[in-house]
Amino acid sequence: MSAVVSLSNVHKSFGAVKVLKGVSFDIGASEVIAVIGASGSGKSTALRCINALETIDSGEILVCGHKVHDAALDRRALRRDVGIVFQSYNLFPHLTVAQNIMLAPSCVKNMGKAEARALAEQVLAKVGLLEKADNYPEQLSGGQQQRVAIARSLAMQPKLMLFDEVTSALDPQLTGEVLRVMEDLARAGMSMILVTHEMAFARKVASKVIFMHQGKVWETGPGAMLDNPQTKELSEFLSNGL
Amino acid sequence: MSLTPVHIEFIAVGALWTIGLSAVGFIGGSVLGFSMALARISPSPLLRRLASGYIQIVQGTPLLVTLFLFYFGLAVIGLDSLPAIVAAGLGLVIYSSAFLAEIWRGCLESVPKTQWEAAECLALSRWQRMTRVILPQAMRIATAPTVGFLVQIVKNTSLASVVGFVELAQAGKLVNNTIFEPFTVFIVVAAFYFAICYPLSAWSRSLERKLNVGRR
Numbered sequence: 515m516s517a518v519v520s521l522s523n524v525h526k527s528f529g530a531v532k533v534l535k536g537v538s539f540d541i542g543a544s545e546v547i548a549v550i551g552a553s554g555s556g557k558s559t560a561l562r563c564i565n566a567l568e569t570i571d572s573g574e575i576l577v578c579g580h581k582v583h584d585a586a587l588d589r590r591a592l593r594r595d596v597g598i599v600f601q602s603y604n605l606f607p608h609l610t611v612a613q614n615i616m617l618a619p620s621c622v623k624n625m626g627k628a629e630a631r632a633l634a635e636q637v638l639a640k641v642g643l644l645e646k647a648d649n650y651p652e653q654l655s656g657g658q659q660q661r662v663a664i665a666r667s668l669a670m671q672p673k674l675m676l677f678d679e680v681t682s683a684l685d686p687q688l689t690g691e692v693l694r695v696m697e698d699l700a701r702a703g704m705s706m707i708l709v710t711h712e713m714a715f716a717r718k719v720a721s722k723v724i725f726m727h728q729g730k731v732w733e734t735g736p737g738a739m740l741d742n743p744q745t746k747e748l749s750e751f752l753s754n755g756l
Numbered sequence: 757m758s759l760t761p762v763h764i765e766f767i768a769v770g771a772l773w774t775i776g777l778s779a780v781g782f783i784g785g786s787v788l789g790f791s792m793a794l795a796r797i798s799p800s801p802l803l804r805r806l807a808s809g810y811i812q813i814v815q816g817t818p819l820l821v822t823l824f825l826f827y828f829g830l831a832v833i834g835l836d837s838l839p840a841i842v843a844a845g846l847g848l849v850i851y852s853s854a855f856l857a858e859i860w861r862g863c864l865e866s867v868p869k870t871q872w873e874a875a876e877c878l879a880l881s882r883w884q885r886m887t888r889v890i891l892p893q894a895m896r897i898a899t900a901p902t903v904g905f906l907v908q909i910v911k912n913t914s915l916a917s918v919v920g921f922v923e924l925a926q927a928g929k930l931v932n933n934t935i936f937e938p939f940t941v942f943i944v945v946a947a948f949y950f951a952i953c954y955p956l957s958a959w960s961r962s963l964e965r966k967l968n969v970g971r972r
Contacts, residue, residue: 565877567873567876567877589876590879590881591879593876593877593878593879594879596877597877598877600870600873600874602870604870604871604873604874605874606871606874606875606889606893607893608892608893608896617878617880617888617889618878618879618880621880621881621884621888622878622879622880622884666878667878670878670879
């Protein structure tokens with residue numbers, strides 16, 4: 515099986531602070547990986563490195579055939595294959611929901627207006643927000659905005675989706691509606707990496723859970739590993755969460 | 757001798773030149789200033805340094821001196837002395853460009869960095885990110901301070917009188933030289949300046965209010 519994402523021995527520092535100290539893992543097609551760990555464990559940084567939002571100090575990252583560690587990386591080509599959703603939604607406030615979604619397909623793929631609009635409606639239907647197409651982001655709830663952000667990424671038909679603590683700013687009810695969208699995506703065969711604090715969701719949906727601690731991959735296993743932690747650190751992390 | 761309609765008319769024509777000179781300074785300054793603002797946030801360190809050097813030099817020089825430099829200086833280096841209107845126009849363009857560049861750079865940078873990131877992650881090119889995502893948001897922020905600065909430009913055109921350009925202030929001075937009633941004359945001149953500037957600052961204030969309340 516060829517890996518969609520492959521990290522080997524990735525190091526990354528911010529100034530004197532070493533955030534990633536030799537991170538390695540592989541992700542196959544249609545796999546859903548949940549990355550868990552305490553704040554400062556490097557999980558969000560690892561995710562951002564995969565999308566070249568951060569440049570790494572050493573090691574190798576291969577994503578959908580792109581050499582992300584290479585200085586000659588074609589970032590725009592990489593971003594056509596990889597979608598990312600942020601904790602703070604980052605919708606464009608001056609554009610309507612539909613325009614937010616249509617922007618990238620029309621700019622990057624030169625899609626015509628009617629075709630882009632149809633595509634926007636198609637992905638909005640997927641996240642259950644078709645009726646909000648002509649609203650502005652600020653008129654939506656946090657959960658709705660996050661679903662729009664997911665739809666905006668989906669419109670580019672990525673091969674891999676990254677989710678960076680996408681429910682951390684939401685209350686439990688809104689969290690539920692966003693997680694349901696993500697679960698649908700996973701079932702449809704999308705390759706996904708999610709950095710999350712939602713343990714129940716990780717256990718249920720993830721094909722593999724990666725526990726990061728102090729900039730390293732500390733423990734890896736199926737969702738069930740959360741019920742039976744092998745290391746002291748993971749069991750401490752899980753019990754603190756309760 | 758006292759103020760006659762002929763004098764008022766002379767001052768009014770000066771006011772028209774003030775408006776014209778302000779327009780030249782603002783339009784020219786906008787074009788140059790916008791390029792400088794873009795250069796200030798460009799990925800190239802060389803461009804950034806050049807633009808910031810330009811801005812520092814212009815902002816650190818009194819407009820009066822800039823005007824003298826254009827009026828007399830260019831003659832010294834062998835060019836024919838510029839007509840007063842060209843020297844005054846050029847001086848104001850240079851002056852406004854440096855200040856507008858800094859105002860607009862601030863507005864561009866006040867759009868959250870996460871907006872750049874989100875646009876980047878959608879595979880938009882730098883140009884597309886700028887024109888489709890950042891500029892529309894920055895322009896909303898920039899409108900009020902830009903109109904506010906326009907008032908400064910109008911008032912600063914009075915300095916063009918030093919190179920002999922007959923705008924509003926110079927027209928007042930000339931009228932006073934014939935009737936020797938400085939208080940009356942400059943009250944009239946001040947009233948003209950106020951009539952030009954007040955609508956602008958009122959507009960700027962109302963824009964600011966609108967932007968603070970609403971989204972658009």
